Each structure stands twice: as C-alpha cells, then as structure tokens.
Amino acid sequence: MRELLTARLRNELINAAAEAPPAKRTVHRVELARFYMSREMFAEAKAVLDVAIADDKTPGDDPSALVLRAVSNIMLDRPDAAMKDLANPIVGNQHDAQLWRALVHARQNKWAEAREGFRHVEAAMGTLPLELQRLALMESLRASIEVGDFATGAIKLNEFETIGVPPELEPPLSVLTGRLAEGLGRKDDALASYKYAAASWHRPAAAAGRLHEILLRQALGELKKPEVINELEMLTTAWRGDETEAEALQVLAKLYTEESRYRDAFALMRTALVVHPNSDATRRIHDGASAAFDQLFLGGKGDTLPAIDALSLFYDYRDLTPIGRRGDEMIRRLSDRLVSVDLLDQAAELLQHQVDHRLQGAARAQVATRLAVIYLLNRKPDRAQQALRATRTADLSNEVRNQRLLIEARALSDIGRHDLALEVISGIEGRESVRLRSDIFWAARRWQASAEQMELLYGERWRDFQPLSDGERSDILRAAVGYALGDDTIGIRRLREKYAAKIAEGPDRRAFALVTGGIGVNSAEFRDVARVIAQVDTLDGFLRDMRARYPEMNAYTHAPAVQQPAVAPVKPDKETTGSIEPQDSPSP
Numbered sequence: 001m002r003e004l005l006t007a008r009l010r011n012e013l014i015n016a017a018a019e020a021p022p023a024k025r026t027v028h029r030v031e032l033a034r035f036y037m038s039r040e041m042f043a044e045a046k047a048v049l050d051v052a053i054a055d056d057k058t059p060g061d062d063p064s065a066l067v068l069r070a071v072s073n074i075m076l077d078r079p080d081a082a083m084k085d086l087a088n089p090i091v092g093n094q095h096d097a098q099l100w101r102a103l104v105h106a107r108q109n110k111w112a113e114a115r116e117g118f119r120h121v122e123a124a125m126g127t128l129p130l131e132l133q134r135l136a137l138m139e140s141l142r143a144s145i146e147v148g149d150f151a152t153g154a155i156k157l158n159e160f161e162t163i164g165v166p167p168e169l170e171p172p173l174s175v176l177t178g179r180l181a182e183g184l185g186r187k188d189d190a191l192a193s194y195k196y197a198a199a200s201w202h203r204p205a206a207a208a209g210r211l212h213e214i215l216l217r218q219a220l221g222e223l224k225k226p227e228v229i230n231e232l233e234m235l236t237t238a239w240r241g242d243e244t245e246a247e248a249l250q251v252l253a254k255l256y257t258e259e260s261r262y263r264d265a266f267a268l269m270r271t272a273l274v275v276h277p278n279s280d281a282t283r284r285i286h287d288g289a290s291a292a293f294d295q296l297f298l299g300g301k302g303d304t305l306p307a308i309d310a311l312s313l314f315y316d317y318r319d320l321t322p323i324g325r326r327g328d329e330m331i332r333r334l335s336d337r338l339v340s341v342d343l344l345d346q347a348a349e350l351l352q353h354q355v356d357h358r359l360q361g362a363a364r365a366q367v368a369t370r371l372a373v374i375y376l377l378n379r380k381p382d383r384a385q386q387a388l389r390a391t392r393t394a395d396l397s398n399e400v401r402n403q404r405l406l407i408e409a410r411a412l413s414d415i416g417r418h419d420l421a422l423e424v425i426s427g428i429e430g431r432e433s434v435r436l437r438s439d440i441f442w443a444a445r446r447w448q449a450s451a452e453q454m455e456l457l458y459g460e461r462w463r464d465f466q467p468l469s470d471g472e473r474s475d476i477l478r479a480a481v482g483y484a485l486g487d488d489t490i491g492i493r494r495l496r497e498k499y500a501a502k503i504a505e506g507p508d509r510r511a512f513a514l515v516t517g518g519i520g521v522n523s524a525e526f527r528d529v530a531r532v533i534a535q536v537d538t539l540d541g542f543l544r545d546m547r548a549r550y551p552e553m554n555a556y557t558h559a560p561a562v563q564q565p566a567v568a569p570v571k572p573d574k575e576t577t578g579s580i581e582p583q584d585s586p587s588p
C-alpha cells in the first residue's frame with residue numbers, strides 16, 4: 001500500500017509539473033525534486049533540477065533549485081559541480097548554503113576550510129533531517145581529526161549519542177573513533193576500534209580500518225618494515241578505488257624508497273597517477289618519487305646500482321627528470337657513469353639528445369665537447385668532428401675553445417685528414433698539443449717528425465732521478481722506432497745517450513737496445529718491436545694529458561690502460577691515430 005501511495009504521489013507531481021504554465025513550472029519541478037531527494041533518489045532529483053534551471057530564463061531571487069542541485073551533487077559525490085552552484089551570487093548564505101559549502105570542502109579534502117565552515121553552522125545542522133545530520137556530523141568529526149583538533153572531535157563524537165548511530169554507520173564511525181583515540185594518545189582503544197572496523201561487513205570501512213591498524217602496529221613496534229610492506233601489498237591488491245588505496249600506496253611507496261626498491265616505488269607512482277590523479281596522497285607520492293629520482297641521479301645514491309640498471313630506470317621513468325639545469329646535470333652525470341663502464345653508445349645517446357634539443361650557446365658547446373670525447377672513445381671520430389662542428393660559437397673562453405680544437409684535431413686525424421688536423425692546432429701550445437702533433441705525424445707515417453715531437457714532449461725528463469713509468473717507457477720506445485724508421489741516426493744516438501740508463505732499469509731495455517743499436521729496420525727483430533709499438537693506441541696518452549690540462553674532463557673520460565700485447569695483435573676495426581695495421585708494419 002505504501003509503495004502504491006508513493007507511486008501515486010510521484011505521478012501527481014510529474015503531471016503537475018508537466019501541466020503547469022511556464023511561469024510556475026519551476027516551482028512544481030522543484031517540488032518533484034524534493035520528492036526524489038526525500039527518497040534518496042538523488043540522480044533523478046538532479047535530472048529534474050537540470051531541466052528546471054535550464055528552462056528558467058528569469059531565476060529571480062529564489063536560489064532553491066541551485067541549492068537543491070548542489071545537495072544532489074554532494075550526495076552523488078560530485079563536489080566540484082556542487083561548489084559551482086553554491087558559488088552563484090544568487091545563493092549567498094540562503095538555504096543553509098554555508099553548511100553545504102562545508103560539506104563540499106570536506107569532500108574535496110580541504111579540511112581546514114571544512115572545519116571553519118562547520119564551526120559557523122552548528123545550529124543549522126540541528127534543523128536538518130536526521131540522515132543529513134549524521135552525514136554532516138561525520139564530516140565535521142573527520143575535519144576536526146584531519147586538522148588535529150581532537151578536543152572538538154571528542155565533542156562531535158559525543159553528539160552521536162544524542163542522535164544515535166544506525167548499523168550502517170557503525171563501521172565508518174569506528175574508524176574515526178580510532179583515529180580520535182590515537183590522536184589523544186589512547187593507543188589500545190584506537191587499535192580496538194580499527195580491528196572492529198577491519199572485521200566489519202562494510203568494505204570501505206574495513207579497508208580503512210585495516211590500513212590504520214597496520215600503521216599503528218608499526219608505530220608500536222609490533223610489525224617490522226618487511227611485514228608492513230607485505231601487509232600493505234595485500235591491502236592494495238585486495239582493495240581498490242578510493243582514498244584508502246591512495247593513502248596505502250603513499251605509505252608503501254615511501255617504504256619502497258627506504259628499502260632502495262626504487263623501481264617498485266616509481267611503479268606505484270604511475271599507478272596512483274592513473275587511479276587517483278586528483279588525490280593529495282598521489283601528489284605526495286609523486287613528490288616523493290621526484291625526490292628519490294633526484295637523489296638517485298644527482299645525490300649519488302644511484303652509484304650503488306649497476307650502471308645498466310640505472311640506465312633502464314632512467315629511461316623507464318625519465319618523466320621524473322627535473323626541468324632546467326638540474327635535469328641537464330642529471331643527464332650528464334648519468335652519461336659519465338655509463339662511460340665509466342664502457343656503455344659508450346648509451347652515454348652518447350643521452351648527450352646527443354641534450355645537444356640537439358635542450359641546450360643553447362656556450363652550455364651546448366661544452367656538452368658537445370663531452371660528447372665528442374665519448375665518440376672518440378667509441379671509435380667514431382666522424383661523429384666527434386660532426387658534434388664539434390655543429391656547435392661552434394663565438395661565446396666561448398679561450399680555455400674551452402682550445403680544448404675543443406685539440407679534440408677536433410684528434411678526430412680529424414683519426415679520419416685521415418692529418419694536414420688539416422695539424423693546421424687546426426697550429427696556434428696552440430702546451431704538453432697536450434705537442435703529444436697530439438706527435439700522434440698525428442705518427443698516423444701520417446711521418447716517423448721522424450713524430451719522434452722529434454715526442455722527444456720535445458719529455459724535454460729534460462732524462463735528467464730526473466725518478467724512474468720512467470710504463471707509459472713513459474712506451475713513448476720513448478716509440479720515439480726510438482720513429483727515428484729508426486726516419487733513418488735519423490743523429491736522433492737515435494741522441495735519444496740513446498739520454499735514456500739508455502733509465503730504460504735499462506725497466507722491462508723494455510732489450511727492445512730499446514735493439515731499436516737504437518742500428519740492426520736495420522728490415523730485420524725480423526726490429527719489425528717485431530715496431531709491430532708491438534705500432535699497435536699501442538695513443539688515445540690514452542692524449543686523454544691523460546688533456547685531463548691534466550683540463551681537470552673537468554676527469555668526470556667523463558676513462559681511457560683504457562696502455563696495453564702491450566705479447567702475442568700477435570688482432571687487426572682493429574678502424575685505423576686510428578697512433579695505431580697501424582699489424583700486417584702493414586712501419587717501414588721507411
């Protein structure tokens with residue numbers, strides 16, 4: 001019978017709204033909307049109010065339809081749409097608009113504004129229907145808890161004793177009761193409330209209760225960090241879609257970061273951005289992920305990761321790279337790390353992107369210098385020369401300009417343009433330029449000139465008491481081979497007089513005596529020595545001198561150690577400055 005009467009009343013209201021003249025149609029539609037709202041049919045009420053507001057060309061001073069639509073949107077969990085209606089100047093503070101704004105702020109997680117709003121409408125809350133009173137009181141209680149006003153929260157909780165708590169509100173109220181007790185220092189009471197909610201039939205409250213129970217037990221020392229991670233992983237797998245999940249993901253992401261599980265933490269950030277894009281918890285997750293990414297690639301924490309893992313992590317989550325100089329520095333540091341483990345292609349790709357798309361002017365030229373060195377290390381001199389040529393600019397200091405010219409000359413020599421390489425560094429003085437000239441002459445098979453530059457490089461070194469290093473002995477032996485190939489007997493004799501005593505102290509004494517002893521360049525013994533010397537790549541010595549002259553190169557150059565093979569060397573892929581194909585041994 002009751003359902004029949006309800007249906008009859010609904011039909012009467014619909015007919016009245018349909019048959020009313022245009023001037024009075026809005027009034028009847030509002031009455032129909034009130035009918036729907038009284039029966040919690042908020043979607044139907046909103047539909048009627050949408051039509052009423054759209055057709056009402058002269059709304060006048062009655063904001064009833066706007067306020068009712070705002071209430072419907074609140075109940076449908078559409079706070080932004082509700083606030084749009086409540087912000088209409090026609091509404092003002094009529095029809096308890098302040099109370100509804102406070103509810104909207106609570107639904108938007110603007111807890112400070114919500115608490116202030118509820119403080120000014122406490123009297124109005126008592127005039128609402130009982131169901132709406134409970135709803136407003138629940139939101140008011142939570143607002144007090146969220147801002148840390150636990151004294152006011154305790155008063156709000158006591159008011160439920162007056163209006164009563166229906167069974168469907170007991171689990172969510174138990175969560176708020178636990179949070180209030182925890183804020184007041186009553187940990188045991190809080191834990192009991194959380195467990196009650198977690199065991200309830202109300203699934204949203206059960207998930208929230210479980211989350212707070214886990215966090216409180218961790219704070220009390222009952223759960224260790226691995227156990228907390230395991231519990232949160234199960235919770236976020238079983239419960240999806242609301243604020244509880246976002247809060248659980250935030251805590252879990254923080255724990256992953258503390259445990260150096262960076263990939264898991266960044267993956268959680270991606271999940272939160274998709275599922276809860278507008279949540280404050282998601283914003284905190286993103287901020288935490290950005291800070292962890294910064295610490296990994298700028299703060300040095302990433303040094304503990306294998307280089308290939310660091311590279312894949314960077315590529316997978318490169319959207320966390322900060323903009324501006326910090327982002328550029330992050331990329332450069334990662335490229336340096338890749339160079340240190342011989343991942344030269346990957347390092348070059350990172351810097352090439354910076355040069356092509358991110359930098360301008362002097363900064364672009366400096367990064368291009370790094371890039372060119374990496375291309376040299378990777379046996380791609382043509383790419384090195386191209387990188388330098390494409391980034392020429394007048395806005396450079398002489399220091400940087402000379403550094404770029406030396407590297408460009410080395411690249412030109414490696415691609416066979418020896419004369420042009422010598423011309424590029426014709427006006428540059430210094431140890432590094434002398435060595436490079438020797439290397440270029442050697443690659444051009446101008447043996448005597450190469451030996452003269454090498455002898456000039458070492459100057460009065462023969463007078464020092466300090467023994468020769470491995471690299472120095474290799475250089476002196478190469479000079480001796482150069483003089484012999486150039487048929488410069490005077491140079492050979494001078495070099496032998498200077499360095500015979502020092503070479504005699506090392507393992508190369510027999511080779512030096514053989515080369516400088518005049519046995520002839522066509523002898524098998526000489527050719528064996530010359531083949532080993534010719535196979536030694538001089539890039540290491542060049543970069544060593546460059547690092548001594550330009551200390552900033554230490555960060556991104558890791559030249560291989562000088563090697564002197566004891567067996568017949570393998571033919572290199574490309575001929576580079578200072579190396580000669582073994583089957584084509586030096587000959588006059």
